[in-house]
Amino acid sequence: MMSTDTLRYFDYAATTPADPRVMEAMFGCLGAAGVFGNPASNSHAAGLKAKDLVEQARAQVAALIGAEPSEIVWTSGATESNNLALKGFFDCEPTRRHLVTSKLEHKAILDTASYLERLDVSVSYLLPDPSGEISPAAVEAACSHHTGLVSLMMVNNEIGTLTNIAEISRLVHAAGALLHVDAAQAVGKTAIDVKAMGVDLLSMSAHKVYGPKGIGALYVSREVASRIACQMHGGGHEQGLRSGTLATHQIVGMGTACELARTEMASDNERIAQLSERLLSGVRATGAITQNVSSAVRIPHTLSLTVELPNFFPSMLADDLAISSTSACNSAAGKPSHVLTGIGLGADSAERTVRLSLGRFTTEADVDFAVDCFRGAIERCREAGAGRQDMQIRQLSNDVSVAPQLSGADVRAAHAIGFRSIVCNRHDGEAAGQTQFAKIAEVASSLGMAAHYLPVESGDVTVEAAAAFGLLVAELPKPVLAYCRTGTRSATLWNLASSRQG
Known part of the structure; x- marks a missing residue:
């Protein structure tokens, strides 16, 4: 059970708790008795042992997404990976200065795209289809001979929609462009094979998959590595793409988390799908809740629910449930979620929408408790x-x-x-x-x-x-x-x- 006193945790899309097995692996890299050496120190055993663990973790991350270990570049998280992919590409690209992305992307993409527009990169922002998905047809229509890069989420962080990356990749490459995928919400939740899917660049973050915060990776296909410019200089680490001393304990944590995801994803997903359906069945019975993008292809982990009562506030659930009314990176803005308005919700409906995300440590008791909380809130709304x-x-x-x-x-x-x-x-x-x-x-x-x-x-x-x-x-x-x-x-x-x- 994930709880703090009576608070039940339903915000796995914002961050996940570190798996105890991840923590144990990380502890082995801390303290004088641990593998604490600098992985770049090749002149002694302490550094070489650390380097071995870093390379083992690199192989574990690569195995989860079907990549070669040499194609994994360590970063501080998906936000840095997104910046390295987009800025790094356009720093090297003199002619194809057109970026295609969507209005549903994470702020790490949208804000970077806005920055690039000031550097004379033209940006096309795609709209979702009626089901809430970014369609291959929309991507194809937006691409031209000027398009250099297409950047899309694999799984949306607020509504859980699953993008058809393999089909989009075929269309992007036919237009002569590269494909970057923000997979922060997809890693460990859906199968990824970057080679089979035709992905050129892919961003990941450990803390979304039961690993530590502060570490992530960018997959850079060996075929396109020469087309990406370093954004952080100072030593030429990570094949010249990202300088800085490698944090062995965090990297080992990410590697262990990815290895656990590779071996346990199928069983985790089956259990989470059952819990998700149990939760949906319970809240639908109130007659006051609509599931957004219910007809879209989506993962079961993330549910976007609108309470169809004008006097409902997400804060009515805050004492009992750790949930979100938007993504963590948007929650302080005081404006309706750009994702929810992007799929057609009005500002009032967006304000009555909550995101529940389930994960490895969610239990049936947590789900039943959440359903009871919704029932209580809806009853108070109707009375008032x-x-x-x-x-x-x-x-x-x-x-x-x-x-x-x-x-x-x-x-x-x-x-x-x-x-x-x-x-x-x-x-x-x-x-x-x-x-x-x-x-x-x-x-x-x-x-x-x-x-x-x-x-x-x-x-x-x-x-x-x-x-x-x-x-x-x-x-x-x-x-x-x-x-x-x-x-x-x-x-x-x-x-x-x-x-x-x-």
């Missing part, structure tokens, strides 16, 4: 449904929502749907009939909620007031519901505070 509509709550982030002037009944409805704190951004006495903050605070206190009075003048939201609001929100139990006459002042305070923090 009318109140939410009257309040016109607008969610600004995972932690903060705003609303027009509240009444005591509104506070009770807010409590019923999971809010823990109330902040008033309106002066008492602004309008006749306005519920005074003392009444709001009295009701909130009776429900165990925090209530704070931080009023600002309409049309006069200052930087200082926004900073004070941001500090207050940071200290309050989450989620927080702030209110004023229309909600505008509260929203302005939060947006300004967030922009200063960013």
